[in-house]
Amino acid sequence: MNPLTAQQLIDLAYLIAVALFILALRWLSSPATAKRGVLAGEIGAALAVLATLCNYEIVDYKWITVALVVGAVVGIPLGLVHMTAVPQRTALSHAFGALAAAMIGIAEYYVRLPHVAKFEMVEISLEVIIGSLTFTGSLIAAGKLQEILPQRPITYKGQNFVSLSVLGAAVLLALWLVFHPEHSHLFPVMVGVSLIFGVMLVTPIGGADMPTVISLLNSYAGLSAALLGFVLNNKALVVAGALDGSSGFILSVIMCKAMNRSFTNVMFGAFGQVQVSASKDKEERTVRSASAEEAAAILGNANSVVIVPGYGMAVAQAQHKVRELYDTLIKKGVDVKFGIHPVAGRMPGHMNVLLAEADIPYDKMIDMDAINPEFPQTDVALVIGANDVTNPAAKTDQGSPIYGMPILEVDKARTVMVIKRSMSPGFAGIDNPLYYLDKTLMLFGDAKAFVGDIIRELAGGH
Amino acid sequence: MTSDLISNLWVFVLAAFIGFEVIKRVSPLLHTPLMSLTNALDAIVVVAAIIICGRHKSTLSTVLGAIAVAASFSNMVGGFIITDRMLRMFKTTRTKKP
Numbered sequence A: 001m002n003p004l005t006a007q008q009l010i011d012l013a014y015l016i017a018v019a020l021f022i023l024a025l026r027w028l029s030s031p032a033t034a035k036r037g038v039l040a041g042e043i044g045a046a047l048a049v050l051a052t053l054c055n056y057e058i059v060d061y062k063w064i065t066v067a068l069v070v071g072a073v074v075g076i077p078l079g080l081v082h083m084t085a086v087p088q089r090t091a092l093s094h095a096f097g098a099l100a101a102a103m104i105g106i107a108e109y110y111v112r113l114p115h116v117a118k119f120e121m122v123e124i125s126l127e128v129i130i131g132s133l134t135f136t137g138s139l140i141a142a143g144k145l146q147e148i149l150p151q152r153p154i155t156y157k158g159q160n161f162v163s164l165s166v167l168g169a170a171v172l173l174a175l176w177l178v179f180h181p182e183h184s185h186l187f188p189v190m191v192g193v194s195l196i197f198g199v200m201l202v203t204p205i206g207g208a209d210m211p212t213v214i215s216l217l218n219s220y221a222g223l224s225a226a227l228l229g230f231v232l233n234n235k236a237l238v239v240a241g242a243l244d245g246s247s248g249f250i251l252s253v254i255m256c257k258a259m260n261r262s263f264t265n266v267m268f269g270a271f272g273q274v275q276v277s278a279s280k281d282k283e284e285r286t287v288r289s290a291s292a293e294e295a296a297a298i299l300g301n302a303n304s305v306v307i308v309p310g311y312g313m314a315v316a317q318a319q320h321k322v323r324e325l326y327d328t329l330i331k332k333g334v335d336v337k338f339g340i341h342p343v344a345g346r347m348p349g350h351m352n353v354l355l356a357e358a359d360i361p362y363d364k365m366i367d368m369d370a371i372n373p374e375f376p377q378t379d380v381a382l383v384i385g386a387n388d389v390t391n392p393a394a395k396t397d398q399g400s401p402i403y404g405m406p407i408l409e410v411d412k413a414r415t416v417m418v419i420k421r422s423m424s425p426g427f428a429g430i431d432n433p434l435y436y437l438d439k440t441l442m443l444f445g446d447a448k449a450f451v452g453d454i455i456r457e458l459a460g461g462h
Numbered sequence B: 001m002t003s004d005l006i007s008n009l010w011v012f013v014l015a016a017f018i019g020f021e022v023i024k025r026v027s028p029l030l031h032t033p034l035m036s037l038t039n040a041l042d043a044i045v046v047v048a049a050i051i052i053c054g055r056h057k058s059t060l061s062t063v064l065g066a067i068a069v070a071a072s073f074s075n076m077v078g079g080f081i082i083t084d085r086m087l088r089m090f091k092t093t094r095t096k097k098p
Helices: A003-027 A031-053 A062-079 A083-112 A118-145 A159-179 A186-202 A207-232 A235-258 A263-268 A292-301 A311-315 A319-331 A350-357 A368-377 A447-461 B002-024 B028-054 B059-089
Strands: A304-309 A335-340 A365-367 A380-384 A415-420 A440-444
Touching: A003 A031, A003 A235, A003 B002, A003 B028, A031 B028, A031 B059, A062 A083, A062 B028, A062 B059, A083 A118, A083 A186, A083 A207, A083 A350, A083 B028, A083 B059, A118 A159, A118 A186, A118 A207, A118 B002, A159 A186, A207 A235, A207 A263, A207 B002, A207 B028, A235 A263, A235 B002, A235 B028, A292 A319, A292 A380, A292 A415, A292 A440, A292 A447, A304 A319, A304 A350, A304 A368, A311 A319, A311 A350, A319 A335, A319 A350, A319 A447, A335 A350, A335 A368, A350 A365, A350 B028, A350 B059, A365 A368, A365 B028, A415 A447, B028 B059
Parallel strands: A304 A335, A304 A380, A335 A365, A380 A415, A415 A440
Antiparallel strands: none
16 A cells, blocks of 8 residues: 555544544434444544544554553543532643643744745744743643632732733734744744733633633643644644634623623633622621521422522532431422522533532533522522522612623522521622522531531421 | 635534523533533543654644644543543432432
8 A cells, every 4th residue: 555545544534533533423412322422532532643643644652552541640640630620620621732732832843944835934933922821821720720729810000901912922923924934933922922921811711610611721732732723734633623723712792691791801801800889888787697407497488499509509518418418308298409500609510510429410410591580489599619600789779790690590589598607708709699688597607517417407497 | 725714614603502402401400510621522622642642743743733732631531530520419309319
């Protein structure tokens, strides 16, 4: 077989792999077919890797083997992390993907020197800039999610100007290299500046904005892979990158809509930092608090309960206790559902995965648009570790920083119970009028412990 | 070489449209597994990394290629494992009590 036919066979394998990738995403449309989707993706990926190993250009397999083993040794534990660590794991995998794309782009540049055509240099520079900034940006995001770095936004005066200047510098260096690709000493400078920009891009963004940022970084990681496909003229990479890029983009749009904010506002607004315009009316407002015993009595006598989980439930690791509460209430004949806000948690779909991990059936997890019409007929809305996504000020108070954001309308339920550590507002510092309603009972305490107490009361009391 | 650019652009634009259409239909329930699955699929850059690493043009390209192989292959392996684990957890009230 001459090399050309072998190459064509490899290309054919890539084509099949890419078709399987599209099927994989197609089957992800419902949980019933999703497992088949993963299998299709695995077969496609294995086919592409095996075909590549037959490429005649490969003269030495030693380092490939070593690197594949290292990749497996790192990848398997990253596949087995605890479900609560999924957001930071995801951020880390964006970092790895972008690192790989950047490394390959850098290697290509040095291999092609000194003759790099202009359009090739445009592709390489763009690819390396996006790959590098996504790498460091994702590392910062992972650090914030793992709480190695502070979750609150880190800002200073003139920050946007400085950040954009750094990005501008990277672009200028890239332009210079397009016309003078032989000035190879500038290339590492461009990489370095892009790496710095990635750090500056994510440090000013607060924890509550992480769902959007993770989605956006996902999109960038996909884009860098697609651009790499342009550089190497490899259509499998172009397609996989385009799929990943559009997925991240769609998720970012969904997240932004769910917060009623624009991309620019998320990236440059440093949400949750300056809330100087705190509530003008500082009059004493009273809240009603209740004990676990009272809460248990109300829940036990309810016909319908909607539980609204938020990031606080994840922090307190309360999802398994919540499942016990769900089981106890179901046994008493109470109809229990979960109302899920798109930005609850730290990444898209975060709450669904945590609840699924605790064995709560997914047909009980209802998204915002479907659950909102049900609140007026709901006896009890039980809010566990969620705050802003239930804040009625988003609908009524034009001065509120979250005005216009779609919320879960728990205030329409007959009784609202909120499990919260204390009355102190979250780091976004936005006051929640929900807590002062006559129908609202505040349940002060740790989410996990308090839900445990309610379960004990329910078991003992009746 | 510019003809390659054009044909790649064709593929990119069409694939992005397919991506939009297909991903729009993914249930919000599965947005986390969607992200981990696309991550694993994106790790297909490993094929480019393998070639860079294996064709041994220079020490630098082999080293950079090896880093890229390790980084992307870990994404591929880890991404598929965690997606599979997550999807196994999703059960309905019907499947829960057989």
